[in-house]
């Protein structure tokens with residue numbers, strides 16, 4: 001395990017926002033089988049304002065780790081601290097989630113969805129409309145405030161999910177493959193927008209992705225995870241300031257990092273595929 | 286940034302010519318059937334059994350609504366139906382929520398509900414009469430016993446298959462258990478519950494009429510029996526038509542309320 005503790009985009013002076021301390025996660029196996037180790041002794045510190053990408057083979061525990069950080073799952077071992085507090089449940093005032101699929105309520109308009117998100121968070125009273133409209137404007141969706149989600153394309157919905165994540169004004173946003181369901185062009189544009197927003201708002205972001213290019217383009221640091229059980233295999237810095245323009249993708253630095261990343265991942269992915277084959281063949285009589 | 290042609294949503298509604306086509310097809314079909322019926326009744330029908338539509342319409346005025354006894358019978362049935370339906374809705378949704386909200390209740394009690402629902406309730410009519418008497422109370426009770434089950438069943442069914450994604454999303458935003466029910470489970474249920482309400486409407490009407498036909502001495506059911514036994518088909522059909530209109534009216538009311546709750550689907 002090569003853990004590189006140099007700081008990426010984050011300022012060395014900035015405080016730790018998320019401290020993941022020796023977290024392991026075991027899931028009960030299906031009736032009678034052995035429990036399955038999804039995460040094995042993961043430690044990671046993320047500083048305020050940092051953009052960290054988690055990348056790793058499918059099933060290595062990225063979503064699980066994100067859910068543990070956000071307090072949606074309690075870890076089997078270890079702990080997570082947000083600032084000075086140990087996480088033991090959802091922390092809607094500090095952490096917002098954006099998932100791969102839209103979690104907008106289909107029965108409410110876009111604007112109502114924002115109102116309810118704020119209500120869940122415990123923010124009542126006036127001012128919510130201005131906040132919602134500002135967030136919608138930030139992602140270029142202000143003209144769709146009165147639409148129902150079913151009237152929007154997948155990409156538009158995901159923009160709004162992103163806007164909702166911004167609107168609740170948490171310090172931390174956890175994103176679980178938020179752009180995975182989108183086509184590549186939309187994805188690139190959204191990535192660019194995110195980079196701009198980030199430079200402006202200084203949120204701390206943990207972002208799960210399977211796309212090497214997306215990780216390099218967005219992240220200050222990229223955390224590469226091993227095949228299951230998930231561990232931290234390596235951490236790669238991407239020392240380029242936000243906002244990053246699409247030209248960044250053409251820079252030699254970009255392809256160098258991307259190739260390093262691919263080399264690190266390739267073995268893990270082979271291993272995952274081999275394990276899947278084995279499980280399949282083992283299941284055969 | 287992203288712009289979109291909003292007119293494509295309007296296109297989901299039917300174009301005007303097509304709507305006109307649908308309406309005229311419907312009217313022509315009904316008119317055609319009425320004409321056939323008229324011709325058949327006038328040429329071949331036996332006077333005590335079939336009445337031509339024109340006679341039925343003729344009977345609507347003097348015989349049905351001209352007779353104060355019949356008039357109050359129609360009103361009585363309508364009131365009984367309304368009361369029975371409202372009671373079914375209140376009772377059905379409450380019981381459905383009670384049974385369906387928890388895993389234990391649903392697994393333990395839902396089969397019992399389905400078992401009770403499966404019993405042909407006509408066999409219970411004498412018992413209902415014994416308990417509630419021959420008057421409106423007995424008819425309402427029998428209407429409720431018919432109407433309540435589809436509502437219970439659909440309320441329970443509606444609470445299942447709530448998107449775990451939406452629940453997780455709500456919880457990640459800090460929603461309490463109660464808020465998850467209020468903002469996720471309830472809206473999710475609406476369509477299924479309303480399907481139950483409409484079915485319950487028909488069932489309640491059935492219950493009330495059965496009670497009137499078999500035991501009571503009032504209401505529409507009683508008079509349809511009287512007309513049938515005295516070979517008087519014109520007012521009989523007129524009463525049945527009145528009944529159908531009543532059912533359509535209440536159904537329409539339910540539909541209007543449903544539309545208000547499901548605007549997001551249109």
Ligand SMILES: Nc1ncnc2c1ncn2[C@@H]1O[C@H](COP(=O)(O)OP(=O)(O)OP(=O)(O)O)[C@@H](O)[C@H]1O
Nearest residue numbers: 027028038056057058059060061062063064065228
């Ligand atoms: N609630 C659960 N119960 C049992 N096993 C689980 C549960 N959640 C996740 N797992 C298992 O834990 C492992 C890690 O899952 P996780 O969803 O975190 O992977 P991931 O890295 O996000 O994968 P992907 O990239 O495909 O989204 C998987 O093998 C999965 O089957």
Ligand SMILES: [Mg+2]
Nearest residue numbers: 062063064176
């Ligand atoms: Mg995942």
